[in-house]
Amino acid sequence: MSEKMLKFVKIGQQTPPKRSVENRSEDFKEIYGEYISEKAKEQSSRCSQCGVPFCQVHCPLQNNIPDWLKLTAEGRLKDAYELSQSTNNMPEVCGRICPQDRLCEGNCVIEQSGHGTVTIGSVEKYITDTAWEKGWVKPIKLKKEKSQSVGIIGAGPAGLACAEELRKIGFKVTIYDRYDRPGGLLIYGIPNFKLEKFVVERRTKLLKDSGIKFVQNFEVGRDSSLEDLRKKHNAILIATGVYKARNIEIFGNQLKNIFPAMDFLTASNKKGLGDKVQLFENGTLNAENKNIVVIGGGDTAMDCVRTAVRQKAKSVKCLYRRDRENMPGSAREVGNAIEEGVEFLWLSSPSKFLGENQVEAVEVQKMKLGNPDASGRRKPTLIENSNYKIDSDMVIKALGFDPENIPKLFNSENLAVSKWGTIKIDLKSMQTNIPGVFAAGDIVRGASLVVWAIRDGRDAAVQIEKYLNSNLSKKEFAA
Numbered sequence: 166m167s168e169k170m171l172k173f174v175k176i177g178q179q180t181p182p183k184r185s186v187e188n189r190s191e192d193f194k195e196i197y198g199e200y201i202s203e204k205a206k207e208q209s210s211r212c213s214q215c216g217v218p219f220c221q222v223h224c225p226l227q228n229n230i231p232d233w234l235k236l237t238a239e240g241r242l243k244d245a246y247e248l249s250q251s252t253n254n255m256p257e258v259c260g261r262i263c264p265q266d267r268l269c270e271g272n273c274v275i276e277q278s279g280h281g282t283v284t285i286g287s288v289e290k291y292i293t294d295t296a297w298e299k300g301w302v303k304p305i306k307l308k309k310e311k312s313q314s315v316g317i318i319g320a321g322p323a324g325l326a327c328a329e330e331l332r333k334i335g336f337k338v339t340i341y342d343r344y345d346r347p348g349g350l351l352i353y354g355i356p357n358f359k360l361e362k363f364v365v366e367r368r369t370k371l372l373k374d375s376g377i378k379f380v381q382n383f384e385v386g387r388d389s390s391l392e393d394l395r396k397k398h399n400a401i402l403i404a405t406g407v408y409k410a411r412n413i414e415i416f417g418n419q420l421k422n423i424f425p426a427m428d429f430l431t432a433s434n435k436k437g438l439g440d441k442v443q444l445f446e447n448g449t450l451n452a453e454n455k456n457i458v459v460i461g462g463g464d465t466a467m468d469c470v471r472t473a474v475r476q477k478a479k480s481v482k483c484l485y486r487r488d489r490e491n492m493p494g495s496a497r498e499v500g501n502a503i504e505e506g507v508e509f510l511w512l513s514s515p516s517k518f519l520g521e522n523q524v525e526a527v528e529v530q531k532m533k534l535g536n537p538d539a540s541g542r543r544k545p546t547l548i549e550n551s552n553y554k555i556d557s558d559m560v561i562k563a564l565g566f567d568p569e570n571i572p573k574l575f576n577s578e579n580l581a582v583s584k585w586g587t588i589k590i591d592l593k594s595m596q597t598n599i600p601g602v603f604a605a606g607d608i609v610r611g612a613s614l615v616v617w618a619i620r621d622g623r624d625a626a627v628q629i630e631k632y633l634n635s636n637l638s639k640k641e642f643a644a
């Protein structure tokens with residue numbers, strides 16, 4: 166065992182500096198700073214180098230965390246980077262936005278012994294940001310390109326990870342996406358204060374420089390059918406994510422100024438990228454000087470409340486029908502929102518939207534938690550006669566997402582989907598019921614996490630390679 170490790174008893178946990186609330190509420194920049202080199206070494210040296218590393222077991226990518234922490238503690242940063250990127254296509258993205266408290270860090274043994282977890286996410290971010298800075302991150306240079314090509318529908322993390330892995334092996338890869346920029350929810354969903362856009366843009370540029378073709382503003386279903394694309398490529402991956410916003414059917418739903426979360430977040434992200442956004446410019450999707458009510462308790466709701474704070478809302482309230490302990494969003498993000506002045510109304514559910522033409526108030530009903538439901542979480546039930554009213558000029562609904570009707574959208578009614586509308590795949594081959602068509606990411610799992618989308622994209626690449634190397638694919642393509 167290196168004498169540089171196991172320092173958790175002597176060295177306390179320290180995260181990178183966090184900007185003050187006053188300072189960070191003024192802009193959309195990320196709120197956590199970077200470690201200085203000595204601090205990264207010191208914090209990495211706290212790792213206890215467990216024989217069975219539970220952090221690694223609970224990382225969806227099974228990142229070799231103890232080893233890259235050890236290399237960092239020893240000052241061997243380039244080796245740490247090589248190891249870290251061998252299992253993850255975007256370590257600096259995961260380091261920033263994984264809910265580490267539920268994944269790697271939540272399972273750190275020294276956390277369990279009361280010493281405070283190793284700050285795995287921050288070290289991962291530090292290693293890869295340094296690699297970018299030092300020029301160690303390089304585009305793929307192929308010795309020989311293969312003749313077979315793969316078409317990927319969707320330039321989110323699942324599609325991008327799959328594309329990179331397939332390109333490394335030498336396949337021609339084209340990514341089709343209906344947005345004007347690649348990145349999926351990394352670019353138009355997740356706000357800058359969690360993930361600045363240059364981080365995503367330098368990744369997609371790297372893939373372009375690696376010879377992967379991007380076709381933007383291309384919507385499968387409108388600009389081509391799935392069948393036509395299938396004829397053009399030797400294999401297809403569907404990685405289209407989930408975008409149908411869940412609704413709440415209550416009185417007053419038709420009033421103006423009630424929006425789905427993605428309308429609000431996309432407008433804000435586009436504005437941040439320097440685009441002209443008419444609905445923001447004319448005030449419709451701008452929270453400035455308004456009483457904002459956000460409904461929901463997940464990551465999307467946290468992103469909406471914190472965006473509204475930065476747009477200088479008059480007040481920001483978050484309604485959630487369960488209590489704080491049962492919120493699905495990352496505990497770290499809930500804490501950040503509270504610090505930034507968001508008022509949480511836990512155990513509260515909207516019962517009516519009130520107003521003449523546009524929303525002016527929300528009627529709220531108090532809830533209590535009953536017995537656990539099928540998901541294992543305690544079911545909220547209404548408390549009779551507990552209604553009260555809160556002022557609101559704008560309501561944002563962040564109630565989760567369902568898949569769009571992909572078979573219909575793609576003019577491909579034979580594509581099999583589950584009862585929830587997610588695409589059905591064979592879990593081993595990741596193939597749909599259409600030969601040579603694979604699927605990965607949120608469109609298979611339902612709304613999930615970036616790190617799982619990367620994992621699925623990587624797994625799909627392995628299966629697509631197997632398929633393309635088999636005789637079956639040659640026969641099917643020729644048919």
Ligand SMILES: Cc1cc2nc3c(=O)[nH]c(=O)nc-3n(C[C@H](O)[C@H](O)[C@H](O)COP(=O)(O)OP(=O)(O)OC[C@H]3O[C@@H](n4cnc5c(N)ncnc54)[C@H](O)[C@@H]3O)c2cc1C
Pocket residue numbers: 262263264318319320321322323324341342343344347348349350351354355359383384385386404405406407430464465468574605606607608612613614615616618
């Ligand atoms: C607001 C918000 C905040 C989030 N915060 C976090 C977080 O902090 N941490 C975390 O781990 N996860 C977070 N998530 C979840 C995470 O972003 C997703 O799980 C992840 O992006 C899924 O990746 P994907 O590649 O499957 O799909 P997506 O990222 O959704 O990408 C799908 C792509 O497919 C394209 N597409 C769709 N239909 C078509 C079509 N017909 N033709 C062509 N292209 C099409 C879309 O334009 C899009 O670019 C958040 C999600 C949201 C909405």
Ligand code: SF4
Pocket residue numbers: 223224225226227228230253259260263265268269270285286289616
């Ligand atoms: S990818 Fe996510 S879960 Fe895995 S080590 Fe990095 S931050 Fe932790």
